[in-house]
Amino acid sequence: MTETARPELPDHLSVDPRSPHHVAAIFEHEIGIRFNGKDRMDVEEYCISEGWIKVPAGRTLDRKGQPLMIKLRGKVEAYYK
Incomplete structure (x- = not known):
């Protein structure tokens, strides 16, 4: 099985x-x-060096119809599955 090059x-x-x-x-x-040691499936944006993720705040929408995001701080790790 050949693995494709991942960026x-x-x-x-x-x-x-x-x-x-x-x-x-x-x-x-x-x-x-x-x-923070737990896999998250709802992350919309992350920054490893600053240690935060953005996730939707329930079903709340902003004035442009996009999900309202909240920023959570902690240890962030990104990986390929």
């Missing part, structure tokens, strides 16, 4: 294609985020 995971990554921190090539592969 290196950046320090700051966002799921939102409008963000300057969005890298489409990374989302061709399955990635995971471990936050």
